[in-house]
Amino acid sequence: MITTAVGLHESVPLSPPFPDTNTRTSGPLGDRRGAYWYWSSEDGRYTGQVIADVYPGGVVRSYYSQLKLRVAMSAHAFVYGDFSLGMSHLRWDDAGLYTCRLYDGAEHAISSSVRLVTVRVTSSRPNPILKGQRVTLTCGVSRRDDLSSVTWTHRDVPLQLTHTRISMTADSQSLTLKSFRQRDSGPWSCHVTLRGSSLSIATHTFNFADERPPLKSNEVEFSQQQPLLVAQPCTMGNEVTISTSRSGTLLFWAGLAVGMAVALSIIGTWSYCHWKRRQDEQGLMVSDPGPSTTGHVQNGEPPEQQSRPGHATPGLTKQDQLLASDTQNDDSYCSI
Structure with a gap:
């Protein structure tokens, strides 16, 4: 059994070692000999996966995507009798049972296994x-x-x-x-x-x-002590994501409601003053008897009283009187 830390380079040896194979490198069945490594994962998801093999001619191959390019065998394995499997950049899920089978060309296999246990520290x-x-x-x-x-x-x-x-x-x-x-x-x-x-x-x-590093423009700060509500991104040039707390959100909606109430009040006052002005204009038009041809007393009223709103002024047309009435009404009703 081999125990190793995750992320290290590990050479997985055979235990016990195979018999001396140097005397078997020649013969009519030499081209049929080979050494194969099989892997069965610790969690049982994979069983008997071929991950690497080597042949007397020095041909080395690796298989299986998870371990491919991270496992290696010596091309001179049959020369020196070393069939060790080298593994690099070990991962947590590389743990399991590794078995090497050596075929001597006569369909006889010699097997040896080693278990790899991985260890890691997480924060x-x-x-x-x-x-x-x-x-x-x-x-x-x-x-x-x-x-x-x-x-x-x-x-x-x-x-x-x-x-x-x-x-x-x-x-x-x-x-x-x-x-x-x-x-x-x-x-x-x-x-x-x-x-x-x-x-x-x-x-x-x-x-x-010593202190929290400054946030980047596209980062959002989260507190683990109180839940946060994240507003929609606000973009101006570079994208910036703004975060707000629950209390800040309530203040936002309260301010929005007050602003809408003030706006509605202003609009209502403005509408009322213009409505009142139109009513006065209509009253003026109904009570207007038309321009007088003389400068004497009209309807028994002295001339100084004929210039009041709603009465005809000698020498003025109806349009002039309406214009003067609009000016007076604007001063009376529309000063907001």
Whole structure:
């Protein structure tokens, strides 16, 4: 069994090794010999997938899209008897049972298997971590059945649970920092030991930030302490997304309602004053007896009273009287 951290380069050896094959490199059946690697995933989704093979002529091939270009065998495998499988950039789901079968040309196969267990450390928050934030590290092991022990180190120093800021689960696979500080930055390593296997280490490095970095123009800030409502994007040149809190949204709608009420009040007042003016114009036209031909008393009224609104003024046409009435009505009714 081999235990390794995710993301590393790993050479998967055969255990136990095959017998010496140098004496078999010649013969009439040499072209029928070959070594094949099969893979069965840890979760059982894939069984017996051929991932690589090699032949005495030095031809090496790799198969299966998930592992293709990440696995390799030596082209001189049949010369030196080394059929190891090299793997690069290991992933979490590369875990499983790897089996090598060597065919000697007489339809006899020699098999050897090795199990690959992957280990990784994940963080509940991305870097950088702000002062006072709560963050949890989790040590994941692809095969828990053979798990023997899990220990943690910070900057290569064994972790001592003497601080109330740090807590750990019973199985030691999860570590929580309740209030992150600058001295908590740096590498945190998970040391995993499986039964019958050597120690494997996976590491996660924290970066500390004194303050929150400024948001980019197209980013939205979310708070985990209170729900947020995100408004529609507002574009002006570059696209900018604006976020607003629930209280800010209520204030927006309240202000909008007040503004609409004021606008309706202004429109109503303006409509009323113009309606009143039209009513006065119609009354003037009904009461107008027409222009007088003399400058004497008309209808028993002295001349100084004939210039009032609603009465005819000697020497003025009806249009002149309406214009004068409009001017007076504008001053009386439409001063908003």
